[in-house]
Amino acid sequence: MSLITLRNLGVTLSAPLFSQLNLSINAGDRIGLVAANGRGKSTLLRCTAGTMEAGEGDITRSRGLTVGHVEQQVPPALLEIPFYDAVLAALPEETQASEAWRVDVTLDSLQVPDDLRQRALGQLSGGWLRLAMLARVWVREPDLLLLDEPTNHLDLAKIALLEDWLNALPRDVPVLVASHDRAFLDATTNRTLFLRPERSQLFPLAYSRARAALEDADAAEERRYQRDIKTAQQLRKQAAKLNNIGINSGSDLLVVKTKQLKERAERLEEAAKPAHQERSAGAVRLASQGTHAKVLVTLEDAAVTIPDGTLLFRTGQRFICQGDRIVLLGRNGAGKSRLIAMLRRAIAQPDASVEGVKATPALVLGYGDQALADLDDGQTPHHALTHRFDVGDQRARSLLAGAGIAIEKQARPIGQLSGGQKARLGLLMLRLAEPNFYLLDEPTNHLDIEGQEALEGELLRPNVSCLLVSHDRSFVRAVGSRFWLIEGRKLIEVDGPEAFFASASQMGG
Structure with a gap:
């Protein structure tokens, strides 16, 4: 029996997000919800939770069903409240005293350290x-x-911890999860819904296998469409021939036959639907000036420290060469971002000597960090572009639209953009700088799957060189050609990322 059933559900805002969507959620379902940024995932979750009304269709819930909805935004009123108290306050007030034990059980299941439980939410990391x-x-x-x-x-x-936690839930509790993390979807789901404006597709498979099935279905749909259109064209040609013969011979039978052929062609054309074409949320393109230098950066046993001088690790002698795509691995706090900051300073400020780091003078740096700190939330996207680069008004509007930032949002503060739009704006800035070496710290944090794959394609082009940090396992596997691991106060080169991923999973489990 279905716990919740969606029938012919549809929502249209400025354009249709989804329509005629049918979905039954049953006990034991772990459903991955996949779509590009701004294409209706959060809207569908709100409709399912009952906090938003769909424009068409209906939702049937089993009697007494309770829905838990974890949204992306943290209510500002909670930020001053300690972790423990914020969870306790979620219980009905009349049961808080007698059922406070539920809070301890929940926090234990999520492995929340004791010292964090009395800390205000506003003091926690984004992950906590x-x-x-x-x-x-x-x-x-x-x-x-x-x-x-x-x-x-x-x-x-924490991703590993969350995967283990979800997989340990009682099997009868269904989960609907919207995510752009492909490896996470593969680890935690058994069905995948690809949300589309028309004809959303559901497969009883985890993401990667469902994606392959979707591509096969789209290809078959396209072949069917082309075949139907070709058949309709042939029928129209036959009708035109018979029509000419009928006119010349005065045969009523041929006139009737001509009409029948035309009607068959029209029915085919009306029924034929082209295969789904994903409407891009904005292009992700990078550009490289190129350099003739073979060795781009040399590390001569550089010391990576925290501000008080405490040593985190030493690099040993390492070389970054043209065409290298190096992924920097290490636990949180190991010093990954500090090494990137050192390299950034050495490349961007050649006069400021950074001990142990030597960069070729031909380097043009493209830097992107996880907080997109190079973007001023008070500026508009249009102002940011025209004041940093030599592009005119119309060119700026065109570039921003191509990056998925609509005309009406180009004159609003950057702070009002979504995380995905900010990420695309940051990547557009990178592209216009035309670097020949990229330093990227969590570049996929707010990119949807389409954006991740586009960025992967750009980084895999010949002669693109980069050093990057990412928690996205699919992205790391697709892009990395070399892997540096911070371990035991040393930077060592390893064959691949899998052993580190496995150790991170053990830390989270």
Whole structure:
């Protein structure tokens, strides 16, 4: 029996997000919800939770069903409240005293350290904030769990912890999760819904296998469409021939036959639907000036320290060569971002000597960090572009539109953009700088799957060189050609990322 059934559901905002969507959610379902940024995932979750009305169709819930919805945003009013109290406050007030034990059980299941439990939510990392919002929902023991981008801001250990936690849930509790993390979807789901404006597709498979099935279905649909259109064209040609013969011979039979052929052609053309073409949320393109230097950066046993001088690790002698795509691996706090900051300073400020780091003078740096700190939230996208680069008004509008930032948003503050739009704006800035070496710290944090794959394609082009940090396992596997691991106060080269991923999973489990 279905716990919740969606029938012919549809929502249209400025354009249709989805329509005629049919979905039954049953006990034991773990459904991955996949779509580009701004294409209706959060909207569908809100409709399912009952906090938003769909424009068409209806939703039937089983009697007494409770739905737990973990949204992306943290209510500002909670930021001053200690972690423990924020979770306790999610329980009905009349039961808080007698059922406070539920809070301890929930926090234990999410491995929340004791010292964090009395810390205000506003003092927590983005990852712990996400888990705090999950704890507030789960402490009420809902019958259905809805998760909106649950891995955003989580490091590998916390992603592993969340995967293990989800997989250990009672099997009868269904979960609907919207995520751009392909490896996470593969690890936690058994069905995948690809949300589309028309004809959304559902497969009883985890993401990667469902994606392959979707591509096969789209290819078959396209072949069917082309075949039907070709048949219709042939029928029209036959009708035209018979029409000419009929006119010349005065045969009523041929006139009738001509009409029948035309009607068959029209029916085919009306019924034929082209295969789904994904409407891009904005192009991700990078550009490289190129350099003739073979060795781009030399590390001569550079010391990576925290501000008080305490040593985190030494690099040993390392070389970054043209065409290298180096992924920097290490646990949180190991010093990954500090090494990137050192390299950035050495490349961007050649006069400021950075001990142990030597960069070729031909380097043009493209830097992108996880907070997109190079973007001023008070500026508009249009102002940011025209004042930093030599592009005119019309060219700037065109570039921004191509990056998925609509005309009406180009004159609003950057702070009002979504995370995905900010990420695309940051990548557009990178592209216009035309670097020949990229330093990227969590570049996929807010990119949807389409954007991740486009960025992968750009980084895999010949002669692109980069050093990057990412918690996205699929992205790391696709892009990395070399792997540096921070371990035991040393930077060592390893054959691949899998052993580190496995150790991170053990830390999270």
